[in-house]
Amino acid sequence: MTDLTVGVDIGGSKIAAAVVDPAGRVLARADRTTPGRTTAPSVVEDTIVEAVTDVRAGHLVTAVGIGAAGFVDAGSTRVMFAPHLSWREEPLGERLEQRLGLPVTVDNDANAALWAEHRFGAASDADEVALITLGTGIGGALLIGGVVYRGHGGMAGEFGHTRVVPDGRPCECGRTGCWEQYCSGKALARFAREAGRDLVGPDLTAAANAGDIVAQGAFAEIGRWLGIGVANIVAGLDPAVIVVGGGVSAAGELLLNPARQALAGSLVGAEHRVIPPLRIAALGADAGMIGAADLARVGR
Amino acid sequence: MTDLTVGVDIGGSKIAAAVVDPAGRVLARADRTTPGRTTAPSVVEDTIVEAVTDVRAGHLVTAVGIGAAGFVDAGSTRVMFAPHLSWREEPLGERLEQRLGLPVTVDNDANAALWAEHRFGAASDADEVALITLGTGIGGALLIGGVVYRGHGGMAGEFGHTRVVPDGRPCECGRTGCWEQYCSGKALARFAREAGRDLVGPDLTAAANAGDIVAQGAFAEIGRWLGIGVANIVAGLDPAVIVVGGGVSAAGELLLNPARQALAGSLVGAEHRVIPPLRIAALGADAGMIGAADLARVGR
Numbered sequence: 001m002t003d004l005t006v007g008v009d010i011g012g013s014k015i016a017a018a019v020v021d022p023a024g025r026v027l028a029r030a031d032r033t034t035p036g037r038t039t040a041p042s043v044v045e046d047t048i049v050e051a052v053t054d055v056r057a058g059h060l061v062t063a064v065g066i067g068a069a070g071f072v073d074a075g076s077t078r079v080m081f082a083p084h085l086s087w088r089e090e091p092l093g094e095r096l097e098q099r100l101g102l103p104v105t106v107d108n109d110a111n112a113a114l115w116a117e118h119r120f121g122a123a124s125d126a127d128e129v130a131l132i133t134l135g136t137g138i139g140g141a142l143l144i145g146g147v148v149y150r151g152h153g154g155m156a157g158e159f160g161h162t163r164v165v166p167d168g169r170p171c172e173c174g175r176t177g178c179w180e181q182y183c184s185g186k187a188l189a190r191f192a193r194e195a196g197r198d199l200v201g202p203d204l205t206a207a208a209n210a211g212d213i214v215a216q217g218a219f220a221e222i223g224r225w226l227g228i229g230v231a232n233i234v235a236g237l238d239p240a241v242i243v244v245g246g247g248v249s250a251a252g253e254l255l256l257n258p259a260r261q262a263l264a265g266s267l268v269g270a271e272h273r274v275i276p277p278l279r280i281a282a283l284g285a286d287a288g289m290i291g292a293a294d295l296a297r298v299g300r
Numbered sequence: 301m302t303d304l305t306v307g308v309d310i311g312g313s314k315i316a317a318a319v320v321d322p323a324g325r326v327l328a329r330a331d332r333t334t335p336g337r338t339t340a341p342s343v344v345e346d347t348i349v350e351a352v353t354d355v356r357a358g359h360l361v362t363a364v365g366i367g368a369a370g371f372v373d374a375g376s377t378r379v380m381f382a383p384h385l386s387w388r389e390e391p392l393g394e395r396l397e398q399r400l401g402l403p404v405t406v407d408n409d410a411n412a413a414l415w416a417e418h419r420f421g422a423a424s425d426a427d428e429v430a431l432i433t434l435g436t437g438i439g440g441a442l443l444i445g446g447v448v449y450r451g452h453g454g455m456a457g458e459f460g461h462t463r464v465v466p467d468g469r470p471c472e473c474g475r476t477g478c479w480e481q482y483c484s485g486k487a488l489a490r491f492a493r494e495a496g497r498d499l500v501g502p503d504l505t506a507a508a509n510a511g512d513i514v515a516q517g518a519f520a521e522i523g524r525w526l527g528i529g530v531a532n533i534v535a536g537l538d539p540a541v542i543v544v545g546g547g548v549s550a551a552g553e554l555l556l557n558p559a560r561q562a563l564a565g566s567l568v569g570a571e572h573r574v575i576p577p578l579r580i581a582a583l584g585a586d587a588g589m590i591g592a593a594d595l596a597r598v599g600r
Contacts, residue, residue, distance in 0.1 A: 071569055071572055071573070080569075080572045080573070081569060081572040088572075089572075126452075128451060128452040140536070142536075142537075144444055144445075144449065145444075145445075149444065149537075150538070151428060151537055151538025151539065152426075152428040152538055152539055152540035152576070153538050153540075153573055153574060154538070155538040155569065155573055156536065156537050156538040157536065158535045158536065158538075158568050158569070159535065159536050161535050161568030161569075162531075162532040162535050162536060163464070163528060163531070163532060163566060164463070164464075164466070165465075165466055166464070166465055166528075173568050173569075175565075175566060175568070178568075228463060228466075231462075231463070232462040232463060232532070233536065235458045235459065235461050235462050236440070236442075236456065236457065236458065236459050236462060236533065236536065236537075237442075237449075237451055237456050237536075238450070238451025238452050238453050238454070238455040238456040238458075239451065239452055240452035240453075265475075266463060266475060268458050268461030268473050268475070268478075269371055269380075269381060269455065269458070269461075269473075272371060272380045272381040272388075272389075273371070273380070273453055273455055274453060276452070
């Protein structure tokens with residue numbers, strides 16, 4: 001009998017749940033809208049329970065894995081802080097275990113996505129991997145020795161808030177000059193707008209693919225910042241592979257070409273080392289859900 | 301019978317060798333001047349062999365560990381690039397094994413120093429550690445899960461060449477804005493000189509300790525940059541402890557106080573996490589030698 005688990009991706013706008021098999025295949029799925037930032041934690045919990053109850057009907061499920069956009073503690077049960085939700089030190093794992101009657105693991109959504117890419121996607125050939133997800137902001141995760149690295153307190157991988165410009169642009173985190181202010185969906189739209197093109201997201205990608213030089217310039221600019229930030233990560237961690245995911249990564253080579261150039265130009269000792277390949281994530285928007293399900297199955 | 305090994309620290313100015321016991325105690329030592337940058341690799345080898353032969357006389361030594369300022373390959377035998385020496389892809393380990401008739405391991409000097417601090421010094425209570433050494437430039441190393449992390453190609457820990465200022469000060473590495481241009485012995489002397497105090501190294505530390513406000517200001521400035529750079533490392537890796545070593549670290553709290561302030565002000569999620577302690581290294585200039593000897597004993 002196949003060992004099935006449920007993976008749940010809790011993002012800023014959508015809660016997506018799926019029954020996933022050991023090969024990473026999605027057998028069933030259910031989506032819900034994420035309750036707003038001012039909603040009580042119990043309402044978000046209700047929504048997760050509904051989505052899981054809905055999707056598991058008719059499947060023999062042994063565990064549930066959650067991937068949440070936020071800081072998760074080292075024990076993988078407590079969400080310390082989630083910028084898009086009202087959670088503060090929320091014991092999500094325990095609460096959901098009680099309500100669902102199944103073992104529940106909780107992880108950062110980027111950690112879950114990286115695990116999925118390692119098991120079934122763009123990094124299946126490497127044990128030392130950095131994942132950068134470019135959505136509205138930047139998410140990040142690290143694979144070290146073939147396992148997800150969470151650091152001492154569970155908060156490793158927050159590369160989006162490393163400072164790349166002194167006294168630079170103000171960031172939602174309260175500081176200034178954070179990498180995600182220069183390299184993210186939000187930065188992309190801003191670069192385009194400043195150059196006279198008022199488009200966002202997939203429309204910008206379409207315009208760039210259709211030859212719009214302004215849209216292409218905006219991708220070149222965030223791509224350059226991607227390469228600069230990746231060079232810093234490579235100097236510190238020397239990974240085998242860098243995977244770039246998130247909505248913005250749909251732009252593919254429009255983003256990776258300038259990033260590769262900037263990486264080669266910014267990386268210390270580039271002449272004496274193999275520069276790690278930059279690859280687009282293979283599993284798209286489902287990576288977090290599939291990875292969370294697999295982490296619940298195989299353990300952290 | 302005690303298992304003794306020799307540790308050798310190959311720095312820009314000095315080659316130091318010591319017989320070290322399993323408790324990290326130095327039983328005998330021998331120092332040599334490092335041959336200049338233009339000297340043939342074989343002359344550097346001769347000098348290492350001399351120092352080891354000298355120091356091991358009268359001791360039953362089972363292995364030799366080298367810590368070298370440079371990029372060492374993942375197999376710990378080959379020095380890919382050493383800025384202060386003429387080595388390029390130098391098979392140092394094999395050559396020394398042939399000449400010394402003992403097993404030889406080769407590692408980056410900062411990796412060796414970190415291992416010593418973990419085994420016998422300031423990080424003996426932690427398995428997730430970042431070491432920053434402030435000498436002329438910055439060296440760095442990572443302990444992950446209680447072992448030295450070298451990355452995929454052996455080059456992890458080169459934090460000194462992460463870029464902290466776009467189009468910033470030119471660096472010896474050929475790029476601009478590298479962290480070590482703002483936080484190192486060289487940066488300290490430059491900040492002091494720009495403010496009218498033409499002192500370097502220990503003289504600057506003495507002046508600051510004696511109340512010289514200009515000298516103290518120079519330490520405050522590199523301390524601030526230390527905190528900013530450490531915040532980036534903590535955002536990415538979430539270590540339990542940060543150890544600060546190298547000659548500049550002799551300034552102690554003169555350096556760490558401003559660094560702690562800048563770290564708390566620069567670290568993402570500082571309100572929702574434990575900020576890792578910054579500690580001065582405990583083993584001083586001998587750390588690399590002791591760590592290299594211990595790595596040769598216990599294996600990598």
